[in-house]
Amino acid sequence: MLFIKKIFLPFTLFFGSLSFTIASPSESLTIGEDKLEFIKIDETKLPKPFDFLLTQPLMTLGLEKYYQRSGKIKIIHAHENKLDNTYSRSILMLMDGKKERNHVQFAEANHEEVAVEFARITMNFKVLPKKVIDGILNSDVPFGKLLATHQIKTYTTGREYFWVSCDAELASLIHCKLHSKLYGRKNILSQEDNKQWLAKVIEILPVVKCNVQECHTV
Numbered sequence: 001m002l003f004i005k006k007i008f009l010p011f012t013l014f015f016g017s018l019s020f021t022i023a024s025p026s027e028s029l030t031i032g033e034d035k036l037e038f039i040k041i042d043e044t045k046l047p048k049p050f051d052f053l054l055t056q057p058l059m060t061l062g063l064e065k066y067y068q069r070s071g072k073i074k075i076i077h078a079h080e081n082k083l084d085n086t087y088s089r090s091i092l093m094l095m096d097g098k099k100e101r102n103h104v105q106f107a108e109a110n111h112e113e114v115a116v117e118f119a120r121i122t123m124n125f126k127v128l129p130k131k132v133i134d135g136i137l138n139s140d141v142p143f144g145k146l147l148a149t150h151q152i153k154t155y156t157t158g159r160e161y162f163w164v165s166c167d168a169e170l171a172s173l174i175h176c177k178l179h180s181k182l183y184g185r186k187n188i189l190s191q192e193d194n195k196q197w198l199a200k201v202i203e204i205l206p207v208v209k210c211n212v213q214e215c216h217t218v
Contacts, residue, residue, distance in 0.1 A: 064095075
């Protein structure tokens with residue numbers, strides 16, 4: 001289970017009795033027993049391929065386009081806040097390591113999947129349509145794909161980019177190289193027609209290398 005103290009966000013996300021907020025360009029994130037420091041950076045400082053991936057409107061669609069295969073989520077921790085009618089979860093996005101096969105469920109069952117994203121997301125069940133909520137609660141379809149499938153038009157506000165050093169806990173989740181630099185973003189997704197927020201998101205991407213046949217984390 002992941003325990004988060006603080007991160008540099010202009011909003012607060014709640015996970016059970018835990019919450020995290022931010023205030024400065026450099027804050028700490030505690031995962032397990034390890035404390036990570038998130039460093040805010042400018043978009044122009046993002047290296048390839050993160051200059052493409054982290055600037056996509058919906059991360060799911062950007063990742064699937066870049067890796068040319070379908071993704072599914074694996075939930076690490078989830079919490080529903082009945083009072084606020086929100087649902088928060090930590091997830092991994094998984095893909096088949098083998099491009100031609102492109103069968104992530106089979107790949108996961110045979111330990112041949114690759115984690116292409118770690119994300120923390122709080123979703124606003126007061127606004128999201130029931131069909132999207134059903135997909136969130138009862139499927140492994142990524143949130144961004146659910147929005148696209150159900151033609152929910154969105155826009156992004158409050159986007160900021162950061163880098164963080166891979167620690168042992170992150171390495172156990174996304175198989176990043178210990179102490180390597182990882183890049184990520186935070187943003188708020190809102191619905192285009194009513195201007196209400198749908199999701200508040202933190203996303204961290206590992207370094208994944210691909211050849212003609214397969215991909216793996218480095």
